[in-house]
Amino acid sequence: MSKYQDVIIAGFGGQGVMLIGNLLAYAGMEAGLNVTYIPVYGPEMRGGTANCTVVISEEEIGSPIIFNPKSLIIMNRPSLDKFQPRLEDKGTLILNSSLVDVDLVDKKRIKAFAVPANEIADSLGNTRMANMVALGAYIEATQIIPLKVVQEALPQVISSHYQHLIPANSQALEAGANYVQEKGSL
């Protein structure tokens, strides 16, 4: 079976879900794989969630839009309500447990990793890097591409205005990965 992964990344507007979607896809490309990234806009954006879908594959990619994803990165409660039922059986869930109650997770059906992304980001000096913590956790949980490639891709997706934040973001990615390595799944 050739390498394939798809993920819906969802949260509030402003949580940086589009940014980590871009970063993941860009890094996938740098890792030599085929990738697609698509932001979902329209009425869904007003329901409390912004989301994007990333597909990473060794094969040519068909659909960039996925109804039943193999994995999820969920940053807030409305996103969990919306997307958890659509996650494939035994799919991977990265849940921002700083903002979402872990008891809501359907543990029997899916493989969930509860990551207090906001707290971890806070401890690193900036809550806004919770998205990077979550992505780091995702990379560790799925092993789809090496974390190092993601870290190296940061300068390509972070706007020139924020380039000075790259080392901190890189650290946040690593912190998320370490957290998953230590705590494992629910």
Add this chain to the structure above:
Amino acid sequence: MSKKRLFVKGNEAIALGALAAGCKCYFGYPITPQNDIPEFMSRELPKKGGAFVQAESEVAAANMLLGAVSAGIRAMTSSSSPGISLKQEAISYMAGSELPGVIVNMNRGGPGLGDIGPSQGDYFQATKGGGHGDYRLLVLGPGTVQEAYDLTIKAFDLAFKYKNPVMILGDAILGQMKEPITPWEPEVPEKEAKEWCLEGAKGRPPRVIKSLYLEDGALAKHNLKLAQKYAEMKKEILFEEFLTQDASLIVVAYGSIGRIVKSTIRTLRKQGHKVGLFRPITLYPFPSEALQVLAKEGKKFLTIEHNLGQMVEDVQLAVCPYAQTDFHGHLPGNLPTPNDFEEPIIKALEK
């Protein structure tokens, strides 16, 4: 070693393709979901010595295109559905005046203001002329971001080869999604259009570019010439066949829907269903002959579109001596996913 891949939106790939193809002028007007194109062009075209104009309307933008290409240079306009309706005046004039304008339509939902999401509701408008009079555009329907780049380059070549407007018909999915592309630099002919373009009547008789033919029989002759040109264009037919050889059902779908259906077909193949995909890439001229060959082999057909049924008429015409095509229309306003097509495909297969 191949060139470094870029990770770009479909809209940006079109703009990059236009720059690579030697596009010298861009005229546009803001409308979602294609704004990345004018934004990119306003930033990058002047760096290459080209001109960017944000026009007062889509009507004006398309007429600026008409003027620019009459001077024999490569130029482009882009818009989305409601804006493309407004461009039809100039498009008809360009077809009648045999001018090589390139027009991009990132199709959104309609009719009227519709929405800003994806749709294939403009297939008829794109492939059957669109404006007044009896004419055709060459219509290219990219399905991937790389194709958006490649076909934009091709659009300029074809426009000048046939002295005919060419339309790139994408949608909000293709425009907004990002995918890696490998850019390449085509050879752009240095002396193009020298034998017909307007540059001042120096040392030769004046040239007139027009679409008005009032003398007895003149318009008939002109239309016949255009018809012969459209027949010539059949050489340019492009399509993709995916797992069609042993398939008992062929799904016909183009653009973004084509690639989404491809995922459905992969899933169904794993379940043992013999289904394949036929994806027209040139929407005009339409790959009728290739479809007819498949029909002769006794295959069943299902046309899937993101509308209430437009291309299905062309498919039906192509296969009608030997087969009928079923139709499944995904409605605009709903983002299509591969799951949406499983049931219609299985139904058509079992019919």
Add this chain to the structure above:
Amino acid sequence: MTEKIMFPKPQVLANRPTHYCPGCHHGLAHKLVAQVLEELKLPEKTICVGSIGCSVFIYNYLLLDTIEAPHGRAPAVATGVKRARPDKFVFTYQGDGDLAAIGLAEIMHCANRGERVSVVFVNNTIYGMTGGQMAPTTLVGQKTTTCPGGRCKDREGEPFKMAEIIGSLGGTAYAARTALNDIKNIQKTKKAIKLAFRAQLEDKGFGFVEILSSCPTNWKMTPLQANERIAKEMIPYFPLGEFKNTLGE
């Protein structure tokens, strides 16, 4: 006795009769444009943008590279031509229906952008080609086939004063209104055309000249009566003169 031709036929003017009606001023306006083009040595680098209306066949009379624009769009087409070839001389020749009704957005924005193009605007207060319908410049009280009782101010509004409007825009370098009803005004018209062309040539901005012209056929008048109408009815409402001139003369 020696004979001196005071009003010679320019080379760029085709040697053929026009389709214009007797007394129509289009032929005269064409000739003035042709004279100015030659005096400025422009014909070999000129691209003319034709429009829709009686002057649609301008390419039959002015021997220039010409493109036919859709109705009202000549300023947009000219923008495209000029942006593609900034080294060329580009002008449009438009009537009042074309320029001031369907093409109002295009002319305003072309002028406002300060496109380096020139516009010759023939105002005869009526749609000539289609048979005498009301134009945006039709005078209040003037009868046409679509305002048979005469243009009513309360219903159809007042006629557009295009030279003033264009003169008020930042991108305009030159805007003037002239008339073709007598020799003196014909000479002034030629001067104004030259200045409108020079505005482009000297990279000053957009050049515009509105020419009050006659349409005896649709006015249902003799050519002489038509000339008198220009003086008595049109000029009082459409004052002659320059409304903008940044050329320094």
